[in-house]
Amino acid sequence: MTDSTPIAPQPFLDACAAAIGAQHVLTDAHDTAPYLADWRRRYQGAAVAVLCPATTREVAAVVKLAHEHRVALVPQGGNTGLAGGATPDASGKAAVLSLRRLNRVREIDAHNNTITVEAGVILSEIQARAKEADRLFPLSLAAEGSCTIGGNLSTNAGGTGVLRYGTTRELCLGLEVVTPQGDIWDGLRGLRKDNTGYDLRDLFIGAEGTLGVITAAVMKLHPQPAARVTALAALGSAHAALDFLALAQRYAGALLTGFELMSDFCMQLVGRHFPQLRYPFAGHHAQVVLLELSDNESEEHARALFERLMEEALEQGLVEDAVVAESLAQSQAFWNIREHIPLAQAQEGLNIKHDIGVPISRIGRFIEETDAEIARAVPGARMVTFGHLGDGNLHYNVQAPEGGDPRRFLAEHEKTLNRIVYDSVNRHRGTISAEHGLGQLKIDENAHYKSEVELALMRAIKTALDPLNLMNPGKVLHGPKEQEP
Amino acid sequence: MTDSTPIAPQPFLDACAAAIGAQHVLTDAHDTAPYLADWRRRYQGAAVAVLCPATTREVAAVVKLAHEHRVALVPQGGNTGLAGGATPDASGKAAVLSLRRLNRVREIDAHNNTITVEAGVILSEIQARAKEADRLFPLSLAAEGSCTIGGNLSTNAGGTGVLRYGTTRELCLGLEVVTPQGDIWDGLRGLRKDNTGYDLRDLFIGAEGTLGVITAAVMKLHPQPAARVTALAALGSAHAALDFLALAQRYAGALLTGFELMSDFCMQLVGRHFPQLRYPFAGHHAQVVLLELSDNESEEHARALFERLMEEALEQGLVEDAVVAESLAQSQAFWNIREHIPLAQAQEGLNIKHDIGVPISRIGRFIEETDAEIARAVPGARMVTFGHLGDGNLHYNVQAPEGGDPRRFLAEHEKTLNRIVYDSVNRHRGTISAEHGLGQLKIDENAHYKSEVELALMRAIKTALDPLNLMNPGKVLHGPKEQEP
Numbered sequence: 001m002t003d004s005t006p007i008a009p010q011p012f013l014d015a016c017a018a019a020i021g022a023q024h025v026l027t028d029a030h031d032t033a034p035y036l037a038d039w040r041r042r043y044q045g046a047a048v049a050v051l052c053p054a055t056t057r058e059v060a061a062v063v064k065l066a067h068e069h070r071v072a073l074v075p076q077g078g079n080t081g082l083a084g085g086a087t088p089d090a091s092g093k094a095a096v097l098s099l100r101r102l103n104r105v106r107e108i109d110a111h112n113n114t115i116t117v118e119a120g121v122i123l124s125e126i127q128a129r130a131k132e133a134d135r136l137f138p139l140s141l142a143a144e145g146s147c148t149i150g151g152n153l154s155t156n157a158g159g160t161g162v163l164r165y166g167t168t169r170e171l172c173l174g175l176e177v178v179t180p181q182g183d184i185w186d187g188l189r190g191l192r193k194d195n196t197g198y199d200l201r202d203l204f205i206g207a208e209g210t211l212g213v214i215t216a217a218v219m220k221l222h223p224q225p226a227a228r229v230t231a232l233a234a235l236g237s238a239h240a241a242l243d244f245l246a247l248a249q250r251y252a253g254a255l256l257t258g259f260e261l262m263s264d265f266c267m268q269l270v271g272r273h274f275p276q277l278r279y280p281f282a283g284h285h286a287q288v289v290l291l292e293l294s295d296n297e298s299e300e301h302a303r304a305l306f307e308r309l310m311e312e313a314l315e316q317g318l319v320e321d322a323v324v325a326e327s328l329a330q331s332q333a334f335w336n337i338r339e340h341i342p343l344a345q346a347q348e349g350l351n352i353k354h355d356i357g358v359p360i361s362r363i364g365r366f367i368e369e370t371d372a373e374i375a376r377a378v379p380g381a382r383m384v385t386f387g388h389l390g391d392g393n394l395h396y397n398v399q400a401p402e403g404g405d406p407r408r409f410l411a412e413h414e415k416t417l418n419r420i421v422y423d424s425v426n427r428h429r430g431t432i433s434a435e436h437g438l439g440q441l442k443i444d445e446n447a448h449y450k451s452e453v454e455l456a457l458m459r460a461i462k463t464a465l466d467p468l469n470l471m472n473p474g475k476v477l478h479g480p481k482e483q484e485p
Numbered sequence: 486m487t488d489s490t491p492i493a494p495q496p497f498l499d500a501c502a503a504a505i506g507a508q509h510v511l512t513d514a515h516d517t518a519p520y521l522a523d524w525r526r527r528y529q530g531a532a533v534a535v536l537c538p539a540t541t542r543e544v545a546a547v548v549k550l551a552h553e554h555r556v557a558l559v560p561q562g563g564n565t566g567l568a569g570g571a572t573p574d575a576s577g578k579a580a581v582l583s584l585r586r587l588n589r590v591r592e593i594d595a596h597n598n599t600i601t602v603e604a605g606v607i608l609s610e611i612q613a614r615a616k617e618a619d620r621l622f623p624l625s626l627a628a629e630g631s632c633t634i635g636g637n638l639s640t641n642a643g644g645t646g647v648l649r650y651g652t653t654r655e656l657c658l659g660l661e662v663v664t665p666q667g668d669i670w671d672g673l674r675g676l677r678k679d680n681t682g683y684d685l686r687d688l689f690i691g692a693e694g695t696l697g698v699i700t701a702a703v704m705k706l707h708p709q710p711a712a713r714v715t716a717l718a719a720l721g722s723a724h725a726a727l728d729f730l731a732l733a734q735r736y737a738g739a740l741l742t743g744f745e746l747m748s749d750f751c752m753q754l755v756g757r758h759f760p761q762l763r764y765p766f767a768g769h770h771a772q773v774v775l776l777e778l779s780d781n782e783s784e785e786h787a788r789a790l791f792e793r794l795m796e797e798a799l800e801q802g803l804v805e806d807a808v809v810a811e812s813l814a815q816s817q818a819f820w821n822i823r824e825h826i827p828l829a830q831a832q833e834g835l836n837i838k839h840d841i842g843v844p845i846s847r848i849g850r851f852i853e854e855t856d857a858e859i860a861r862a863v864p865g866a867r868m869v870t871f872g873h874l875g876d877g878n879l880h881y882n883v884q885a886p887e888g889g890d891p892r893r894f895l896a897e898h899e900k901t902l903n904r905i906v907y908d909s910v911n912r913h914r915g916t917i918s919a920e921h922g923l924g925q926l927k928i929d930e931n932a933h934y935k936s937e938v939e940l941a942l943m944r945a946i947k948t949a950l951d952p953l954n955l956m957n958p959g960k961v962l963h964g965p966k967e968q969e970p
Contacts, residue, residue, distance in 0.1 A: 191844065197931065296738035
């Protein structure tokens with residue numbers, strides 16, 4: 001935050017009240033509380049106010065006022081982020097800018113396969129509206145019932161559909177953005193191709209609100225598949241899973257919409273805490289893979305394709321056992337196992353989470369090497385390894401040794417284990433944040449691993465667009481006046 | 486170009502010779518000529534020298550020297566661009582920086598579905614190397630035998646595979662770039678997901694060398710489809726083609742890799758100048774669509790899918806006639822018709838080309854309205870309308886009236902017709918350059934149609950990264966000291 005931030009912000013708040021209505025300028029502690037802590041309760045911030053404009057023009061008015069009064073703004077959507085990117089710092093000098101009231105679906109254009117939505121529209125609402133138009137909006141993640149598309153865009157959210165449909169970035173064709181000076185950039189284009197200058201769209205996507213405020217977007221829709229079918233395959237190693245992925249892609253191409261890895265210990269945890277979710281195989285296997293096909297023809301076609309794939313994989317010795325879902329209910333049951341891993345892990349106790357990515361070809365070696373280092377550093381530490389193998393993205397989490405005290409485990413080992421994991425990621429040319437962003441959680445780690453050239457390019461862009469460092473300061477990268485690590 | 490560019494560049498040339506070898510600093514007119522005019526011969530430039538480094542380090546050394554000596558650089562790949570983006574201006578003060586000697590394929594990682602290539606590798610070489618590894622590199626365009634991947638990236642090239650695989654941007658995972666100051670940014674990541682800061686990659690892609698020099702890239706590979714099959718459908722209007730596209734996408738989903746529109750006059754031109762290419766239908770139809778399926782299973786499966794689709798489309802009255810290719814040779818013959826349109830058009834005489842894009846849903850209305858305006862302005866002008874309908878991208882070209890003098894037609898009507906077409910594009914929220922970029926050809930038109938907010942954002946970024954305006958000045962946007970239109 002800049003030094004010029006006013007201690008007495010009343011003139012700013014009065015001007016905001018005049019611009020958007022006094023009832024939308026929240027200052028009462030009871031009203032502001034839900035906006036000041038993150039969803040995981042890792043961060044507790046403070047703010048001069050929570051501002052709730054309802055339209056792009058109102059957002060522009062508020063940003064212009066903040067610029068005049070030198071008040072920092074923290075844009076916030078559904079407040080479901082996992083890296084503290086939408087939580088203000090504890091100084092109480094910034095204002096939270098909530099986008100939730102910008103919640104209109106502006107247009108659905110089925111022939112163009114696009115939907116134009118405001119930043120505050122809930123993700124599941126977009127999915128539902130697409131379905132009504134016989135289209136698919138494929139972005140899907142755990143928080144879809146409460147996260148907003150503005151937050152998805154600002155963090156370039158991933159989720160379970162990335163293998164086929166890409167991240168949020170790849171689902172976006174155009175943006176409307178309020179710049180740090182309060183101007184409105186109308187980049188709401190519904191075009192598949194446009195080569196008329198710098199790619200501003202992708203610069204604002206994933207910038208976590210540090211370069212401006214996304215107020216609306218044109219998102220891509222896809223045809224609804226005729227059927228979705230899942231299968232589970234049991235494998236002897238993560239290496240085998242890689243060969244199996246290549247085989248599945250050759251058989252299914254773009255029909256393959258899911259390829260999720262789950263280690264045996266993940267399966268054990270789910271069995272322990274959710275015994276009603278039946279383990280699908282007779283014996284134990286080092287790894288289980290969940291596959292999903294989204295078929296344009298029929299359920300029968302998808303199942304027949306799976307049968308041929310599994311036959312070949314068994315014959316090649318890649319797969320030890322396999323089961324293809326025979327009904328929609330069974331397909332859902334397989335996804336349920338996958339989705340209960342984080343819940344089972346939480347039941348088992350506090351743990352250290354890593355949302356990492358490496359080139360897909362290196363996943364086997366990454367797991368082997370890093371597991372071994374962790375075992376040496378903290379004997380008995382239990383690895384909860386699962387995730388989007390098809391995207392090279394693992395949730396590589398570490399649980400205290402059996403019977404150990406989770407809190408003491410975290411206090412004693414979190415720093416050491418983070419260093420081991422991120423150093424290994426770095427050796428394998430991976431990323432320390434594959435889908436959750438940096439926020440305030442990983443800002444120092446990122447500064448540690450990025451090259452000085454890259455950090456300098458990022459700083460040059462930040463300074464060019466937001467020279468006063470008023471847009472979400474203290475997130476993504478440190479401002480010129482903030483403490484570097 | 487900045488005013489500080491030296492008139493006597495000998496010290497710069499001597500330093501370059503020391504850095505990359507005297508034989509790679511071309512100054513002789515005979516040697517430099519091929520680098521100083523664009524492929525379409527619209528622009529003739531001049532240069533102090535053509536510099537041909539062989540490695541990223543040599544590029545960095547040359548750029549650092551240019552920065553010290555205040556010499557502007559014009560990066561150039563295969564010199565096949567259609568907008569003059571790689572041609573220096575006539576002042577003779579800039580140096581051309583040819584990337585052709587950076588021509589190594591650094592790595593193929595089949596398990597990661599990536600290929601790492603230097604900027605000067607020819608596109609068809611990448612296609613061939615991917616095929617050897619049983620993978621597909623889907624970028625494909627007319628100049629593929631001589632264009633380079635660095636040029637494809639810098640102009641975000643499109644081509645015939647965009648419907649399924651996206652533009653060059655969507656095929657790129659990571660970049661290596663030499664900044665305007667001569668630093669090397671190693672962003673050569675082979676990751677599907679990475680949320681650790683601003684999207685520098687997409688900022689350099691499509692920047693036409695005005696923000697730095699792309700020296701290498703990690704490109705995505707896809708599984709090789711088992712079969713590709715094409716079909717032709719005859720339709721009564723462009724409106725019907727839109728409904729047909731939606732139907733085809735519902736039937737085929739991501740298997741649909743091509744959907745090209747060709748007006749009846751295009752077919753007549755091909756018939757006139759290439760009579761050996763057989764017109765496939767009995768009668769005439771307002772529009773013909775070429776469809777391509779890339780199937781993971783087999784040719785039979787693709788043909789069966791086409792048969793079902795065509796049956797339904799005929800039944801719904803969307804399609805008037807249809808023919809599915811019965812062999813690879815026939816599939817190729819159908820593509821041949823499409824690919825001969827630009828050649829037939831050239832045979833017919835000079836014409837006015839527009840590489841425009843609009844939302845797919847508006848294509849029908851765009852054609853109707855704009856055709857009518859053109860007919861009013863220049864009675865008898867003949868429209869050659871074809872292109873990538875599935876991407877909303879038309880080559881909307883205007884030919885002189887039958888028997889008219891093409892040169893006089895251009896001299897008299899080019900400005901008027903451009904204004905009509907681009908105004909119409911603008912009303913339909915489209916783009917004046919869908920896949921060819923701006924270069925120097927459309928820099929003024931772009932400044933005319935873009936909002937002041939967007940131009941200001943672009944300028945802020947340009948100034949932040951290249952404050953001396955030494956990287957490809959006079960392209961994409963005007964520098965602070967250059968003449969605005």
